[in-house]
Amino acid sequence: MTSNNKMLVKLKNAGYQQNDKWLVKGVSLEVEKGKIVTLIGPNGSGKSTTAKIALGIYKKIDGEVEKYTNKIGYVPQKVSIDWTLPLRVSDFMVLTENLKDDAIDEALSLTGVVHLKNKNLGNLSGGEFQRVLLARAISKKPDLLVLDEPVQGVDFTGEIALYELIKKISEELNCGILLISHDLHTVMSATDHVVCLNGHVCCSGSPSDVAKNNEYKALFGEQAAQTLSIYEHNHDHVHSHEGEIKKN
Amino acid sequence: MFDDFFIRALVAGIGVAFVTGPLGCFVIWRRLSYFGDTLSHSALLGVTMAYSFEFNIAISVFIISSVIALILIQLQKKTNLPGDALLGLLAHSSLAVGLVVIGFLTFIRFDIMGLLFGDILAVTVNDIIIIWAGGALILLVLKLIWKPLFASTVNYELAEAEGLNPDRAKAIFTILMAAIIAISIKMVGLLLITGMLIIPAAMARNISDTPQKMVLFSIIGGLLSVIIGLFSSLEFNTASGPSIITASLVLFILSLLKIKQSIQLKN
Numbered sequence: 001m002t003s004n005n006k007m008l009v010k011l012k013n014a015g016y017q018q019n020d021k022w023l024v025k026g027v028s029l030e031v032e033k034g035k036i037v038t039l040i041g042p043n044g045s046g047k048s049t050t051a052k053i054a055l056g057i058y059k060k061i062d063g064e065v066e067k068y069t070n071k072i073g074y075v076p077q078k079v080s081i082d083w084t085l086p087l088r089v090s091d092f093m094v095l096t097e098n099l100k101d102d103a104i105d106e107a108l109s110l111t112g113v114v115h116l117k118n119k120n121l122g123n124l125s126g127g128e129f130q131r132v133l134l135a136r137a138i139s140k141k142p143d144l145l146v147l148d149e150p151v152q153g154v155d156f157t158g159e160i161a162l163y164e165l166i167k168k169i170s171e172e173l174n175c176g177i178l179l180i181s182h183d184l185h186t187v188m189s190a191t192d193h194v195v196c197l198n199g200h201v202c203c204s205g206s207p208s209d210v211a212k213n214n215e216y217k218a219l220f221g222e223q224a225a226q227t228l229s230i231y232e233h234n235h236d237h238v239h240s241h242e243g244e245i246k247k248n
Numbered sequence: 249m250f251d252d253f254f255i256r257a258l259v260a261g262i263g264v265a266f267v268t269g270p271l272g273c274f275v276i277w278r279r280l281s282y283f284g285d286t287l288s289h290s291a292l293l294g295v296t297m298a299y300s301f302e303f304n305i306a307i308s309v310f311i312i313s314s315v316i317a318l319i320l321i322q323l324q325k326k327t328n329l330p331g332d333a334l335l336g337l338l339a340h341s342s343l344a345v346g347l348v349v350i351g352f353l354t355f356i357r358f359d360i361m362g363l364l365f366g367d368i369l370a371v372t373v374n375d376i377i378i379i380w381a382g383g384a385l386i387l388l389v390l391k392l393i394w395k396p397l398f399a400s401t402v403n404y405e406l407a408e409a410e411g412l413n414p415d416r417a418k419a420i421f422t423i424l425m426a427a428i429i430a431i432s433i434k435m436v437g438l439l440l441i442t443g444m445l446i447i448p449a450a451m452a453r454n455i456s457d458t459p460q461k462m463v464l465f466s467i468i469g470g471l472l473s474v475i476i477g478l479f480s481s482l483e484f485n486t487a488s489g490p491s492i493i494t495a496s497l498v499l500f501i502l503s504l505l506k507i508k509q510s511i512q513l514k515n
Binding site: 091 | 407457
C-alpha cells in the first residue's frame with residue numbers, strides 16, 4: 001500500500017439511508033493523488049450518494065469517511081440554480097474561491113467556453129453550462145476532483161475532448177479524481193480503478209478485471225453486453241495501473 | 249427648517265435602508281419572504297415584553313425573534329408539517345399572544361397603530377445610536393459570511409462539498425434577520441418591515457445583471473424610499489411605515505418600465 005500522504009479520501013464500509021431505505025451500503029474505496037477512480041452502476045445504484053458521502057454532504061452516515069484535503073472541486077450531477085439570482089459566468093467562477101481574472105480565463109479556455117464569460121448563467125445551453133461547471137471545478141486547482149456525470153449534455157466531439165482534458169488535468173495537477181460516468185466506453189480507457197455499484201459494491205478493480213467479472217455482466221444485462229462488445233471490438237489492449245498500454 | 253423629530257427619523261431611516269438593501273437581496277434569493285414576516289410578527293411579543301419588564305425594545309425584539317427562529321428550525325426538524333404551515337403557525341400565534349399580552353398590560357397606554365405601521369415621532373437619539381451601531385455590526389457580519397452564504401444560496405451542495413460550512417452561515421444569517429427587524433421596528437412598523445426588505449430588492453432585481461449591482465441598487469432604492477416616504481409622511485400626515493413602503497412600490501413600478509424597454513430592445 002502507498003503511504004498516507006498520497007491519500008485524499010477514504011471510505012470504510014460507508015453507507016447512507018434516507019427514510020429507512022438504504023441508498024447505498026458497505027462501500028469501501030480510496031482515492032489517491034494522481035489516480036482516477038470511476039464509479040459505474042445502473043440508475044439508483046448509489047453512485048451520486050457515494051460521491052456525496054465522500055464529499056461530506058451527507059453527515060449521518062454509516063461507516064467511516066476520512067478526508068485528507070479541503071481543496072476540492074465538485075461537479076454535481078444536478079445543479080438547479082434559482083434565476084431570482086442575477087449571475088454571470090464570471091460570478092459563478094468565483095463562487096467558492098477568489099480567483100484572478102487570468103485564472104478564470106484560463107479555466108474557461110480549457111473547457112472551451114471563455115467567450116461565455118460575461119453571459120448570464122441562465123442563458124446557457126445544457127452543454128455550455130456543463131463546461132462552465134467543469135471549468136469552475138478545475139479553476140481552483142484542487143487536490144481532489146469529484147465529477148458526477150461531468151459531460152452530460154455535451155456534444156459528442158466535446159465529450160471526448162473533455163474526457164481527455166480530465167485525464168490531462170489529473171496528470172498536470174497530480175490531483176485525484178472520483179468520476180461517475182455511465183459511459184462505460186470512455187471509463188474503461190481512462191480509469192485506474194473501477195468500482196461497480198448496485199446499492200453495494202458489486203465488484204471493483206482495474207477496468208479489465210471489472211469487465212471480465214460475471215456480476216458486472218449480469219448487472220448491466222444485454223445493453224452492457226453490447227457496450228462491452230463494442231469496447232472489445234474497438235480495443236485490443238488494456239491499460240495497466242501505471243497507464244502503460246498492454247496488449248491483450 | 250425641519251423639526252428635530254423629522255431629522256431624527258431621516259437619519260434613522262437612512263441607517264435602516266443601508267442594512268435592508270443587502271439583507272433584502274438574500275431574502276429574495278433564498279425565498280425567505282414569509283420567514284421575514286414570521287419574525288416581524290413575533291416582534292410584537294418582543295415589544296410587549298419590553299414594556300412589561302421596562303427593557304430596551306430593540307434588544308427585547310431581537311431576543312424574541314431569535315428564539316422564534318430557533319423554534320422554527322426545531323419544528324422543521326421534528327414535525328412533518330410543510331415549512332409555510334409552520335411559518336403561518338408561528339407568525340399568527342406569536343402575533344395573537346402579543347396582542348393578548350397587551351390586553352393585560354392595562355397600566356400602559358399602547359400606540360398599537362404606531363407599533364404596527366411605524367411612527368416617526370417615536371424615534372429617539374437612542375434609537376439612532378442603536379440603528380447605526382447595530383446596522384454597522386450587521387453589515388460587518390454579513391460581509392464576513394458573504395462567501396459561504398452566497399455560495400450556498402446558489403447551490404448548497406457545492407458550498408458544502410467545497411468546505412464553506414453553509415449551515416453555520418445560514419444560522420448566522422437568521423440571527424441577522426432578527427437583528428434588522430429589531431432595529432427597524434420603530435421606523436417601519438412590524439407589519440411592513442418585510443416590505444422594506446423585499447420591495448427595494450425586487451426593484452433592484454429588475455434592473456441588475458450581477459449580484460453586486462442588485463445589492464447596490466437595492467440600497468439606493470431603500471434610501472430613496474425612506475427619503476421620499478418620510479417627506480410625504482410629513483406632508484400628508486400619514487404613518488411613516490406605509491409612506492416608505494408606498495414610495496418603494498412606486499420605484500418598483502418604475503423599474504418594470506425598464507424591463508419593458510429591454511424586452512422591446514431585444515425584439
